[in-house]
Amino acid sequence: MRALLRFRHGVHPPERKERTAALETRRMPYPPEVVLPLRQHAGKPAIPLVKAGDRVERGDKIAAADGYVSVPIHASATGTVAAVGLWPHPDGSYDQAIRIAVEPWSAQAARPRLVPEWRGLSPREIVAAVQEAGVVGLGGAAFPTHVKLSPPKDKRIEALVVNGCECEPYLTTDHRTMADFPDRVLLGVRLMMKCLGVPKALFGIERNKPDAIEAIRRALPGDIDVEVLPLTVKYPQGAEKMLIQALTGREVPSGKLPLDVGVVVQNVASVATIAEVFETGLPLVERIVTVSGNGVRKPANLIVPVGTKLRDLLDACGGLSDDASEIVSGGPMMGVSQRDLETPVSKGTTGILVLTEAEAQRNRTYPCIRCGHCLDACPVFLNPQLLGSLALKARYGEMEPLHLRDCMLCGCCSYVCPSHIPLSQIFAAAKTAIRKAKTTEPAKAPA
Ligand code: SF4
Ligand code: SF4
Numbered sequence: 001m002r003a004l005l006r007f008r009h010g011v012h013p014p015e016r017k018e019r020t021a022a023l024e025t026r027r028m029p030y031p032p033e034v035v036l037p038l039r040q041h042a043g044k045p046a047i048p049l050v051k052a053g054d055r056v057e058r059g060d061k062i063a064a065a066d067g068y069v070s071v072p073i074h075a076s077a078t079g080t081v082a083a084v085g086l087w088p089h090p091d092g093s094y095d096q097a098i099r100i101a102v103e104p105w106s107a108q109a110a111r112p113r114l115v116p117e118w119r120g121l122s123p124r125e126i127v128a129a130v131q132e133a134g135v136v137g138l139g140g141a142a143f144p145t146h147v148k149l150s151p152p153k154d155k156r157i158e159a160l161v162v163n164g165c166e167c168e169p170y171l172t173t174d175h176r177t178m179a180d181f182p183d184r185v186l187l188g189v190r191l192m193m194k195c196l197g198v199p200k201a202l203f204g205i206e207r208n209k210p211d212a213i214e215a216i217r218r219a220l221p222g223d224i225d226v227e228v229l230p231l232t233v234k235y236p237q238g239a240e241k242m243l244i245q246a247l248t249g250r251e252v253p254s255g256k257l258p259l260d261v262g263v264v265v266q267n268v269a270s271v272a273t274i275a276e277v278f279e280t281g282l283p284l285v286e287r288i289v290t291v292s293g294n295g296v297r298k299p300a301n302l303i304v305p306v307g308t309k310l311r312d313l314l315d316a317c318g319g320l321s322d323d324a325s326e327i328v329s330g331g332p333m334m335g336v337s338q339r340d341l342e343t344p345v346s347k348g349t350t351g352i353l354v355l356t357e358a359e360a361q362r363n364r365t366y367p368c369i370r371c372g373h374c375l376d377a378c379p380v381f382l383n384p385q386l387l388g389s390l391a392l393k394a395r396y397g398e399m400e401p402l403h404l405r406d407c408m409l410c411g412c413c414s415y416v417c418p419s420h421i422p423l424s425q426i427f428a429a430a431k432t433a434i435r436k437a438k439t440t441e442p443a444k445a446p447a
Helices: 122-132 173-179 184-196 209-217 240-248 269-282 310-315 373-377 384-392 410-417 423-440
Strands: 033-037 062-063 078-089 094-102 157-164 201-207 224-230 263-267 287-294 300-305 324-329 336-338 351-356
Touching: 033 078, 062 094, 078 209, 094 373, 122 184, 122 269, 157 173, 157 184, 157 240, 157 269, 173 209, 173 269, 173 287, 184 201, 184 209, 184 263, 201 209, 201 240, 201 410, 209 224, 209 351, 224 240, 240 263, 240 310, 287 310, 310 351, 373 410, 384 423, 410 423
Parallel strands: 157 201, 157 263, 201 224, 287 351
Antiparallel strands: 033 094, 078 094, 287 300, 324 336, 324 351
């Protein structure tokens, strides 16, 4: 493995992290109600175990994993189940969710539980505990962590790559996790290395987080091989394929996974959550969320119970400014606009941005002028201009041979397009249309 510390193409959007980068993480008060969607991880949604009227305590399992690529969901606050039913989902749809009316005077202490002593556990037992705690990737994709920790036997994993890049503008969740909880992060690294049986971990952190780099370096234990590599500030440095290329010099081929080139990548906040399971015995019931943008009065990095509604989260940050215009879940490059303040924070919510009219930049769209800027920006070397023209004519079948599936919806092409064509949104819609067409295709008659 030979670190290149860079990748080709990509863009340099304004970082806009200054409002929260230096703010220590603080805990928000418990809201009056939490809403836990059953679908908040990649894979099958969880199956509810509770019904209206049931009393639950913080940390109780309220929905079970449905199969291997799925995780359970736990009550993020003590209270009474108000309902199980449809509710606004962070992806803009309505989906099944468990609503818990939070007990106003509860100390929110979790039931006494056994804290597993990780040193005595086998890798298989650690992985089972991680699944039972409902741990998923906290970088946005929410892929179940136990699946990543159990690569197929025929794949030889040589290194763990820890993703501390946080290249999306505004977001400082991972930054503060590293700066405020470096020992926890490194315990998580140790646990992951044990599960994967790898001798080395590579830590990628963008150079714009010097205090996080310093904190992790200072906390490095002497008995495991962990290397911290400061990286160029460039978007999307935190995308798995880009990060692997920068840290190892290896390229993940089209249609392949990181484990095909001998690495497993995990976001730093998820790594810290693995450690927390073994420190406290508590499952994943809260996460750090950056609340920022000029449309919110008191930006913050908050520890938030999963299921907190946007309304309550924003109230904990002083409310909206008079010129607030758009609320986005995630960063401005890949985030999803939110229409309803009743929508809850899920396990995958990295940040909530409140943008003013000036920040939201709603530009008029013009026809493509074939300038080629999108080709120069695409980090996976696709032809967004051609893909975009096919998508607009619904010629989806012709997009697949042009490697649409390699598109990570990073938004670099949209960002540089002088005609303001929302290319990545068009590709997201095309992917959904192709997926739907495949699932509704009539089965072929036997020959
Ligand atoms: S959104 Fe897709 S096509 Fe556009 S730059 Fe990113 S990977 Fe390339
Ligand atoms: S950047 Fe926009 S205008 Fe330029 S080629 Fe790509 S789609 Fe066309």
